[in-house]
Amino acid sequence: MADTFMGFRRKNGSVGIRNQIAIIPSVFCSAKVAERIANQVPGSVYFRHPVGCSQVGEDLEVTAKTLISIGKNPNFAGVVVVGLGCERFSPYELADGIAPANKMLETVVIQTEGDSLAAIQKGSKIAREMQQIASRQVREEVPVSELMIGLNCGGSDMTSGLIANPALGIASDKLVSQGGSSILSEITELIGTEEILARRAVNKEVANEIRETIFRTEEKLRRQTQNSSNKERTHLISTGNYAGGLSSVVEKSLGSMKKSGNAPFSGVIQYGHQPDKKGLFLLDSPGHDGEVSTGEVAAGAQIILFPTGRGTPTGFPGIPVIKITGNPKTYSKMRENIDINAGQVLTGEKTFEQMGNEIYQEILEVASGKYVKSEVLGHDEQFCVTRLP
Numbered sequence: 001m002a003d004t005f006m007g008f009r010r011k012n013g014s015v016g017i018r019n020q021i022a023i024i025p026s027v028f029c030s031a032k033v034a035e036r037i038a039n040q041v042p043g044s045v046y047f048r049h050p051v052g053c054s055q056v057g058e059d060l061e062v063t064a065k066t067l068i069s070i071g072k073n074p075n076f077a078g079v080v081v082v083g084l085g086c087e088r089f090s091p092y093e094l095a096d097g098i099a100p101a102n103k104m105l106e107t108v109v110i111q112t113e114g115d116s117l118a119a120i121q122k123g124s125k126i127a128r129e130m131q132q133i134a135s136r137q138v139r140e141e142v143p144v145s146e147l148m149i150g151l152n153c154g155g156s157d158m159t160s161g162l163i164a165n166p167a168l169g170i171a172s173d174k175l176v177s178q179g180g181s182s183i184l185s186e187i188t189e190l191i192g193t194e195e196i197l198a199r200r201a202v203n204k205e206v207a208n209e210i211r212e213t214i215f216r217t218e219e220k221l222r223r224q225t226q227n228s229s230n231k232e233r234t235h236l237i238s239t240g241n242y243a244g245g246l247s248s249v250v251e252k253s254l255g256s257m258k259k260s261g262n263a264p265f266s267g268v269i270q271y272g273h274q275p276d277k278k279g280l281f282l283l284d285s286p287g288h289d290g291e292v293s294t295g296e297v298a299a300g301a302q303i304i305l306f307p308t309g310r311g312t313p314t315g316f317p318g319i320p321v322i323k324i325t326g327n328p329k330t331y332s333k334m335r336e337n338i339d340i341n342a343g344q345v346l347t348g349e350k351t352f353e354q355m356g357n358e359i360y361q362e363i364l365e366v367a368s369g370k371y372v373k374s375e376v377l378g379h380d381e382q383f384c385v386t387r388l389p
Contacts, residue, residue: 002178005367006139007146008077013101015146016074017302017367019137020045020318021104023080023123023129024071027052043131045317045381046081053087059388064089065272066385068097069298071105072274075318077134078104079293080127082119097247104130121277139369145179145278147367150296150304150323151259152186153291157244157309163326164307164342169261170182170356171305171363172226172280176263181278183269183296184260187217188236188287191249193257201265205368211270240310245282251346259307271295271386275349289314289352290384293321303366304382305359313337315374316382322364323373324359339372 007015021044025034031048038046048069051063071094074103079098083091095107099140110116151172153160173180184190190197194214201207218333225234266279270297273279285295293304293375304310304321311334315321328343335341337344340359344350350358366372 003144003364004141005144006369007142007367008074009140009142010074014074014101014300015142015302015362016077016146016370017306018075018132018318018376019043019077019318020075020177021078021080021127021134022071022076022318023045023082023127024067024085024094025049025052025079026067026089026091029053029084029087030082030119033119033123033268036120037080037082037127040120040124041127041131042128043134045249045380047317049383051385051387052089054087059350060088062272063385064093065099066294066298068095069272069300070144070294072100072101072304072380073184073297073300073319075302077102077137078127080123080130081105081107082123083107083333085109088209089247096145104133106130109121129331136293143179144175144364147174147303147363148181148183148299149363150185150293150299152292152296152304153256153259153307154314155244155308155310155312156241156252156255159254159326159343160270160307161258163345164309164324165255167256167345167352167355168259168292168324168359169308170261170352171359173261173263174356174360175363176261176280179278179379181275181300182260182263182280183283183299183301184257184280184333185283185285185296186287187214187248188221188257189249189256190214190253191218191236191374192219193253196266197257200262202279205359206265206267210265210282211280217286218311220288241255244272244309268344269299270296272298274300286386288384288386290382291321291386293382294384295386303363307342308338310331313374313377313379314381315372315377315379317380320372320381321374321382322359324363337373337377
């Protein structure tokens, strides 16, 4: 019998694990108004960003698709779009893109309302009414196949690839084997693994897409590092990674891929898009923690799983980020930020299988309503829309 969790069934059939109201500015000019609306309405979250205008071509298109897809994520019962009124990415286009998700949806435009104070007043009233409606919805039992998790990491050290990532891979495999979905990303940290990952593709077409995705990133990094005026800026891993015991990007990549376990890859997702089937996917994204999480949430992930060897407190608005460390010392120092101490494998207290099952059970509990530490502490730093050159 398949595992289940308690979630919020949406009108379009999708399932959310949180029931919040998203306040999404269509342009950076309306970000403060969106923030002040959210601050007045408990149970709402806002999405500050620096984009939506002075962009052209595919760069603007990626912004549009990402913001639309964030609004469609099933963790949000309703969305208030906040626009300025003269931006390139129209607030009405953003709202029209979200509309097929069939959720509560309204648009507030500052220039139409008269000023920012009037827009805050109107937006707050709308969000409060949405929140009252959302509060009456109750969780129901749903199969684990309704879950999609995003796999991310940051502040990696040598224990990440040796302990935390492989343990997470076991949990990911367990979810995918029951019809759920999982997303591996951070292409800059998969360099050198393309053939290993391609061998796990469901067919030759997906295998070629995996290779091409990683090759494109390699070529981009080659161009960027060749013309750098400061050789210290050409390192492909951070100083913190070096200090944590990692020697090169290839070593980091071999550990990073372990997050995805051993399941076959069903496809490659482009940034800002959602897959049309279930399974394990590769998301074409840079290695920046925020851009990765944002792309995974845009793809439909309701939870982010985040191994961190050195430790990081960051979170995502409206999306629980489960922090895992393979380093017992990091857990001891940052236990208020880290949810799972996978370092128990390193100390011999638990096996990989036991730790993988613990992570999987944590996924089910969080999906059913348990708050993770980044949520309790109000961390929301990981929302960051990627930009194209």
